[in-house]
Amino acid sequence: MTARPVSWVQPSRRLTGLLLVAVPVLLFAWMTIWPILSGLTTALTPQQADGSRPLSFDNFVTFFSDPYSLANLGITLWTCLITLGLLLVICIPLALYLRFAQGRLATYVQTMAMFPMFVPSIILAFAFIRVLGPNGMADLLLNAVGLPKIRSPYLTPWGPVIGLVWDNIPLTVLILVSGLGAVSNQAVEAARDVGAKPLALFWHIILPRMWTSVAVVVSFTMLGLFASFTLPYVLGPASPEMMGPFMQRTFRDLRNPEMALTQATITMVFCIAFGLFYVRAVARNRGN
Amino acid sequence: MKRRAFLISAGGVAAGMVLLPRVSSAAEGKIDWYTSSDTNILDFWTNVIAPKFEAANPGLSINLIDAGDGAGQDAIADRALAAMQTSTDPQADYFETADPLSPKGAMEAGLYVNLKESLSNWSKVNPLAIETDFAVPYRGSQVLLAYDTTKLPAADVPKTWDDLVTWIKANPGQFIYNRPDKGGSGGNFVRRAIHEANGRDPSLFTLDNFTPEYAEKTLAPAWEILNDIAPSLFDNGAYTSGNTQSVQLLGQSAVTMIPAWSDQALQGIATGVLPETTGLVQLTDLAFSGGFSRGVVLSNGANKDAALKLADFVLTEEIQGAIIVELGGFPGVSWDNVAEDLRNKYKDIVPSSIPTFPGGDWGSAISDGWYRNVAPNVDRNA
Numbered sequence: 070m071t072a073r074p075v076s077w078v079q080p081s082r083r084l085t086g087l088l089l090v091a092v093p094v095l096l097f098a099w100m101t102i103w104p105i106l107s108g109l110t111t112a113l114t115p116q117q118a119d120g121s122r123p124l125s126f127d128n129f130v131t132f133f134s135d136p137y138s139l140a141n142l143g144i145t146l147w148t149c150l151i152t153l154g155l156l157l158v159i160c161i162p163l164a165l166y167l168r169f170a171q172g173r174l175a176t177y178v179q180t181m182a183m184f185p186m187f188v189p190s191i192i193l194a195f196a197f198i199r200v201l202g203p204n205g206m207a208d209l210l211l212n213a214v215g216l217p218k219i220r221s222p223y224l225t226p227w228g229p230v231i232g233l234v235w236d237n238i239p240l241t242v243l244i245l246v247s248g249l250g251a252v253s254n255q256a257v258e259a260a261r262d263v264g265a266k267p268l269a270l271f272w273h274i275i276l277p278r279m280w281t282s283v284a285v286v287v288s289f290t291m292l293g294l295f296a297s298f299t300l301p302y303v304l305g306p307a308s309p310e311m312m313g314p315f316m317q318r319t320f321r322d323l324r325n326p327e328m329a330l331t332q333a334t335i336t337m338v339f340c341i342a343f344g345l346f347y348v349r350a351v352a353r354n355r356g357n
Numbered sequence: 358m359k360r361r362a363f364l365i366s367a368g369g370v371a372a373g374m375v376l377l378p379r380v381s382s383a384a385e386g387k388i389d390w391y392t393s394s395d396t397n398i399l400d401f402w403t404n405v406i407a408p409k410f411e412a413a414n415p416g417l418s419i420n421l422i423d424a425g426d427g428a429g430q431d432a433i434a435d436r437a438l439a440a441m442q443t444s445t446d447p448q449a450d451y452f453e454t455a456d457p458l459s460p461k462g463a464m465e466a467g468l469y470v471n472l473k474e475s476l477s478n479w480s481k482v483n484p485l486a487i488e489t490d491f492a493v494p495y496r497g498s499q500v501l502l503a504y505d506t507t508k509l510p511a512a513d514v515p516k517t518w519d520d521l522v523t524w525i526k527a528n529p530g531q532f533i534y535n536r537p538d539k540g541g542s543g544g545n546f547v548r549r550a551i552h553e554a555n556g557r558d559p560s561l562f563t564l565d566n567f568t569p570e571y572a573e574k575t576l577a578p579a580w581e582i583l584n585d586i587a588p589s590l591f592d593n594g595a596y597t598s599g600n601t602q603s604v605q606l607l608g609q610s611a612v613t614m615i616p617a618w619s620d621q622a623l624q625g626i627a628t629g630v631l632p633e634t635t636g637l638v639q640l641t642d643l644a645f646s647g648g649f650s651r652g653v654v655l656s657n658g659a660n661k662d663a664a665l666k667l668a669d670f671v672l673t674e675e676i677q678g679a680i681i682v683e684l685g686g687f688p689g690v691s692w693d694n695v696a697e698d699l700r701n702k703y704k705d706i707v708p709s710s711i712p713t714f715p716g717g718d719w720g721s722a723i724s725d726g727w728y729r730n731v732a733p734n735v736d737r738n739a
Binding site: 137140195198199202203204205221223224225302303305306307308309310318322323324325 | 536538591592595596597598599602605606609610611720721724725728729732733
């Protein structure tokens with residue numbers, strides 16, 4: 070079925086369409102665009118002692134000349150990149166398995182892979198302390214077989230990394246599996262028929278069709294990781310802190326909304342970069 | 358067509374009636390009670406105080422309303438103040454815990470009843486807990502040290518700040534406190550260090566005397582004290598992100614001692630989160646800071662007299678005992694007015710003084726100062 074050309078649409082119906090679209094657009098403008106503009110304006114016009122608000126980059130200069138803030142930005146980028154790398158390493162084989170395997174075991178694996186989606190992160194955080202924390206289940210099991218205790222990742226930068234990887238597995242696997250839908254069984258079988266080894270098969274047949282979904286994973290999870298709050302808050306070290314907890318603390322405890330908005334703007338700039346990456350990946354896919 | 362028009366107009370009237378503000382007045386003998394506290398407090402009132410009060414006062418009942426949070430209850434207080442100016446019914450009689458200084462001007466306008474003059478049990482109230490005559494401190498909680506008696510016998514437990522520091526250094530990795538902004542147990546541990554650095558004189562810190570220079574002068578020595586013990590803390594200087602996580606680490610036997618809220622520790626022991634062998638101790642040279650919850654009675658409430666009876670009732674030995682046993686809180690009355698067996702059981706944690714630390718700008722200065730000066734200065738892998 071083909072879509073009717075636009076010119077056929079009667080004027081009154083066009084108005085109805087616009088009205089229908091207006092609700093989400095207005096909501097988006099009100100709840101997203103307006104806060105961004107308002108926040109940006111506040112961050113760029115620091116309040117002076119006399120109450121005036123001239124345009125100035127003072128807040129940003131303060132941020133980038135403060136080693137404490139920079140360390141927080143650094144740990145955020147470090148956590149995001151490490152988590153992303155681990156996610157790809159874990160989830161690509163998992164997605165390949167789920168795409169090609171059949172039978173009962175695959176169903177169980179899929180259930181396990183989707184399970185984290187239904188666990189709230191605050192529950193996950195406390196379970197993490199129980200399992201991987203000091204004298205947690207991992208330690209008890211190791212101790213039972215006479216092995217030394219692990220050095221717990223709890224309250225170190227690796228705590229949030231492990232938690233975030235586990236939390237993000239379902240979304241990553243879902244996106245990758247849907248991307249693998251583009252790989253037809255015929256193409257795989259044809260390559261096998263001419264004697265392609267598994268690695269060659271992956272490299273020449275599967276990977277080229279997966280790139281878009283990998284790009285989507287990179288941008289989606291990076292956005293999610295940048296915005297993460299609960300896991301770094303509960304599992305991470307006191308210092309340096311990730312941008313999420315840092316912003317919240319600046320806003321609420323230090324009662325400094327201007328600096329919190331500055332931190333939010335800087336975080337936003339990084340997220341926009343990944344957002345653009347996503348848009349390009351999707352646009353390129355449409356073009357094909 | 359007529360039928361449809363009728364339907365539409367009838368529907369409109371019905372909807373309008375639903376949307377109309379419903380005018381109702383408070384029921385006679387039913388105290389409209391609001392709280393902004395946590396669920397455990399509402400549960401305690403629902404299951405303990407309300408049934409006991411209703412049994413003791415036939416004809417009176419309590420309408421327990423959860424205001425959600427402080428902002429929710431402030432809105433009720435604002436409404437009561439407005440109702441006072443128009444002489445209407447505020448539909449509120451009692452706030453479980455409130456600051457009579459809020460909303461601004463309410464106390465001067467006479468919104469809250471002077472409880473010192475109105476309550477027969479006021480003389481029982483612990484004088485250390487009284488802040489104003491307009492609010493009755495009926496339950497409290499204080500930070501103290503919770504420790505594992507299987508690793509540290511009660512006889513050897515440190516009872517002064519100096520002993521505590523010596524113990525922490527002699528037992529590296531066995532103590533942890535939470536980040537000062539993430540929970541009161543760590544927050545008041547840090548405040549105790551600030552008191553220690555300034556001659557153990559809590560009167561040096563008031564809400565009004567904050568200036569950045571004064572804060573710098575008084576806080577910097579405290580950061581030195583805390584940095585000094587940092588390498589001997591759990592995992593070479595780790596800090597949990599909340600009261601609960603510290604309790605969890607003590608429960609998992611990962612550390613030997615933590616600062617903890619009294620009610621949280623007592624409740625933890627009662628529910629098995631902390632083992633029976635958990636000991637509690639308060640420092641004797643200067644106690645950790647704490648806080649009291651203070652109830653207020655609204656002077657323009659329709660059931661003011663009943664509400665005053667309730668305020669008197671929560672100070673009775675029966676309810677104060679329940680606050681200790683069931684809630685794990687501190688009594689609002691002096692310990693002399695608590696049942697003798699309870700007084701003996703908890704004699705180790707009865708404070709001789711209840712220091713407090715002002716909030717406001719001090720809170721922000723302490724949080725920011727600690728994060729910048731204490732949290733990062735440790736090489737965790739050393």
